[in-house]
Amino acid sequence: MPMGRKRIQSLLASHDRAVFVLNGWIRDPYIILGPDDHYYLTGTTPLAGDKREQTEPYNTGLGEGSVVGWKANVWRSKNLIDWEDLNAPFSLKDGVWFGDQPKAFEQLDQGQWRLWAPELHWLGEQWALVHTSPGPVKGANLSISKGTKVAGPWTNPLGTAIQRRHDPSLFKDDDGTWWMIWGATSIAPLKPDFSGFTSNPRKIGPSGATAKMGHEGCLIQKIRGKYVLFGTGWSTGKMRRGSYNLYYAVADKITGPYSERKFAGRFLGHGTPFKDRAGRWWCTAFFNANVPPVGRQGIQSRNLSQTAQTINQRGTTLVPLEVRMNAGELYIRAKDPAYANPGPDEAQKF
Numbered sequence: 001m002p003m004g005r006k007r008i009q010s011l012l013a014s015h016d017r018a019v020f021v022l023n024g025w026i027r028d029p030y031i032i033l034g035p036d037d038h039y040y041l042t043g044t045t046p047l048a049g050d051k052r053e054q055t056e057p058y059n060t061g062l063g064e065g066s067v068v069g070w071k072a073n074v075w076r077s078k079n080l081i082d083w084e085d086l087n088a089p090f091s092l093k094d095g096v097w098f099g100d101q102p103k104a105f106e107q108l109d110q111g112q113w114r115l116w117a118p119e120l121h122w123l124g125e126q127w128a129l130v131h132t133s134p135g136p137v138k139g140a141n142l143s144i145s146k147g148t149k150v151a152g153p154w155t156n157p158l159g160t161a162i163q164r165r166h167d168p169s170l171f172k173d174d175d176g177t178w179w180m181i182w183g184a185t186s187i188a189p190l191k192p193d194f195s196g197f198t199s200n201p202r203k204i205g206p207s208g209a210t211a212k213m214g215h216e217g218c219l220i221q222k223i224r225g226k227y228v229l230f231g232t233g234w235s236t237g238k239m240r241r242g243s244y245n246l247y248y249a250v251a252d253k254i255t256g257p258y259s260e261r262k263f264a265g266r267f268l269g270h271g272t273p274f275k276d277r278a279g280r281w282w283c284t285a286f287f288n289a290n291v292p293p294v295g296r297q298g299i300q301s302r303n304l305s306q307t308a309q310t311i312n313q314r315g316t317t318l319v320p321l322e323v324r325m326n327a328g329e330l331y332i333r334a335k336d337p338a339y340a341n342p343g344p345d346e347a348q349k350f
Contacts, residue, residue, distance in 0.1 A: 008081050015280050015320045018336045022075065022083055022316040025053045027061050027068075028117040028217065029284040029316045030272045035122055037277065038076040040150060041083065041316065042118045042129075043286070045073045048088065057314050058292050070113035072129060074120070074150055080276070080318065089151045090129050091115070095141035096156040097133075104136040112136075117217070117270070120150060121170045123178075128194070129154070130168040130180075140165040140182070142194060157194040167270075169219040173254060184231055185218040187254065204229065206249040208260035210348050213247055215239075217270035220254065223323060226330050227251045229258055232269040237347040240308040244269030244288045245342075250330050263342055263350045265334030267310050268319060273332070281321035283334065287314040296338045305345035311338055 003011075003020050011019035027044035034040050044061060046053050047069035059067040071088035092098055092115055098105055105113070118131040127145040140162045143154040162168070165182035172178050178190045180197075188201040205212050206229075213231020221228050229249045235242035246268035249258035264283070265271075271284040287293060290308040299311055320335040334340045342350055 005081060012080060012318075016335050018285065018317050018319045018339065020313055020315060020317050021080055024315055025057065025059065025061075025067060026286055026314075026316055027288060028270045029286050030117075030119045031274045031282075031284055031318075032120055032122065032272075033274065033277060034076070034120075035148070038078055039080055039276075040120050041075045041077070042072055042120055043316070044068055044116050044118070045071075047071060048073070058287065058289070060288075060290065064112065066114065068114050068116065070110070070115045070133075072115055072118040072131065076150075086150060090118070090143065090154060092133060092136075092141075094143055094152055094154040095133075095139075096143075096159055096162070097137040097139050097141070100160055101137050108136040117167050119169055119219075119272075121172075128170060130170060132164075132166050132168060132182075138164050140168045142168065142170075142180070144194065158190075158196065161196055167216045167218065171220040171222075171254075174222070179220070179254065181218055181220050183218065184212050184215050185229060187220070202255060204251075204254075204256045204258060206247075206258050206261035210261040213249065213261060214245075214269075217246075219272070221273060223332070224325055224330055227254045227258075228330065228332070230264065230273065231261075234269075234308070235266070235343060235346045236305050240290060242305050242308070242345040243267050243310060243343055244308065245346075246271055246273075246283065248332055261348065262332070263346075263348075264332050265319060265321070265339045266341065266343055267312055267339055268334060271319070273321060281323045281332075282318045283321050285312050285317040285319050285339075287312045299338050299343070300341060301344065303344045 029043040046067045052067045071091040074086040075083040077083045116132045121128045132140045142158045169181040186201045188197045214233025217232035246264040251258040273283045289310040
């Protein structure tokens, strides 16, 4: 449920508990602090005005009955409290596949067009938007704005070479090289003009018994001089069983080797770690479950393995993160007790 303004302000200031900042159906919420000192939020969303957002508040967003639409809705805010709707500045029609395979779009009912997991990245003078899609064409997009606003017209310099890359993300290294990250997990460096890759993709992942970060939602950030690979998986290791969690592994080089998979937070799967303008870390969180949200009370000891379950309400929640060096090791962990520790349904032992 939406929080009052004073409560949101208090929780944002204290940085020790989760805070619900925006109501409305969303998956994979992504936040970045832009060059204009605004926070930009996007994610997997329905089309504006879709009545199912009210009639089916806990729609899973999966299958033919999915409420997910084919446009990337974007909001911006100066304070993480008041959000301005930028009215879907990007859609599948702006991507490369609409022009490359028009018949696929003509033959599939528009109600089945889907745009998944958009991200925004500031390139210095323009914005890049990446996302994946299961249809009409099973393909991703890397699209670049003409100017400094998150708005069209958009170009697609990588063209169809982006292919079917699930949950693409971008990372700019210290030497100026942009990398694409996708799946769980492949990476490849991009040409300066984003028209292609400069080398073949390579696989990266954690060391130790858990060989993969999870199955989706992977991204890379540079934190305290370390490359941090984040990834998403279900606590049980089985699809849609347990809690949807965020994990990470650390390396001194982007290509690895990476550490063992570590635990970042329960119910934080496919969330985005980001720094606010004060330098504090947060992670976005959202509803992803087969049943309505369960209560927080006693959640630390509750086994959720029967089906997909979460404490997150429908909408965008921000969970504070603790980020510090501990005896030379980078430590990242949710601060809110309800998110901070693995549940009894966690397959990996930490």
